Amino acid sequence: MSVVRWFAPVLPDARVAILRSVLYVFVIVDMHLFVRDTRALSYHPELYRPLFLARLLQLPPPSITLTTALYVVLWIACLVGAANRLPRVAGFVVAACFTWWTAIGMSYGKVDHDHLALVVALWVLPTVGAVRGSWRSEDSSAQAGWALRCIQFAVVFTYFLSAITKIRSGDWTFTSWPNSAILTWAIIRRPHGLGLLLVEHPSLLRGMQWFSFLAELSSIVILWLRGRALLCAALFWVGFHLVTAMILYIHFAPTLVCWLAFAPLERGVPWARRVIARRRQRAGGSAARHPVAVVGDQPVDGTG
Numbered sequence: 001m002s003v004v005r006w007f008a009p010v011l012p013d014a015r016v017a018i019l020r021s022v023l024y025v026f027v028i029v030d031m032h033l034f035v036r037d038t039r040a041l042s043y044h045p046e047l048y049r050p051l052f053l054a055r056l057l058q059l060p061p062p063s064i065t066l067t068t069a070l071y072v073v074l075w076i077a078c079l080v081g082a083a084n085r086l087p088r089v090a091g092f093v094v095a096a097c098f099t100w101w102t103a104i105g106m107s108y109g110k111v112d113h114d115h116l117a118l119v120v121a122l123w124v125l126p127t128v129g130a131v132r133g134s135w136r137s138e139d140s141s142a143q144a145g146w147a148l149r150c151i152q153f154a155v156v157f158t159y160f161l162s163a164i165t166k167i168r169s170g171d172w173t174f175t176s177w178p179n180s181a182i183l184t185w186a187i188i189r190r191p192h193g194l195g196l197l198l199v200e201h202p203s204l205l206r207g208m209q210w211f212s213f214l215a216e217l218s219s220i221v222i223l224w225l226r227g228r229a230l231l232c233a234a235l236f237w238v239g240f241h242l243v244t245a246m247i248l249y250i251h252f253a254p255t256l257v258c259w260l261a262f263a264p265l266e267r268g269v270p271w272a273r274r275v276i277a278r279r280r281q282r283a284g285g286s287a288a289r290h291p292v293a294v295v296g297d298q299p300v301d302g303t304g
Contacts, residue, residue, distance in 0.1 A: 152261050
């Protein structure tokens, strides 16, 4: 059925193997740069306000022992998963522990929606299981396609649901958020770089709000794009986040790394092998053009 093929296209298993390695390494980076306060916050249990997920699963409140154990287990499981060893066991351990890690870190008053796609990716990638040949695999499967499609959905809905939330926050009035002074307020609250130059132009900032709002609302179209159109969409959102970082000093690194689910990563391995082979060929040819003769016990360069 065409609907099934759309939700679970046959895609290269190598793409999943490469993406797993990248994301598990990124989780380690994330724990130290982005959701980095989980252990420090556990010193203040009186400030802990568990998210709905933590309340639903009745997870115990954070403690130094708990957060330290999560930290150590995540390090070990990420390294094992990045090597594409024990993909199901290591993968689900990373998914469960990192979900808990982020839930604790975001239970102190601030929830970052930029981690949606990353958490979804960590849960669906282990479903593919072992990949024969790992990065060099030539196999393809609908199982790989389904996992990658789930990540693509999560990336797109990070933007689309953000637009819906903006409408909802304005009592379902379509023009409430884009016509507000939210960007001006955000720049004044966190003055940084380009934002300081724009704060004196409220009409321009309001136009930027409309542009970003409409871009997020129409982002769902990305799921039907292919080839150059998809590449242009990816470059647009990369540029969008770069501008956001320049104006507000807000990054979306966890979402951006998940854009790799749209990329033909499996083509990178043969390309890298061809580049290495050409360099070795050139090095071999250079050695042949410059022979080394031996006189006595001393090598003498033939070019001399």
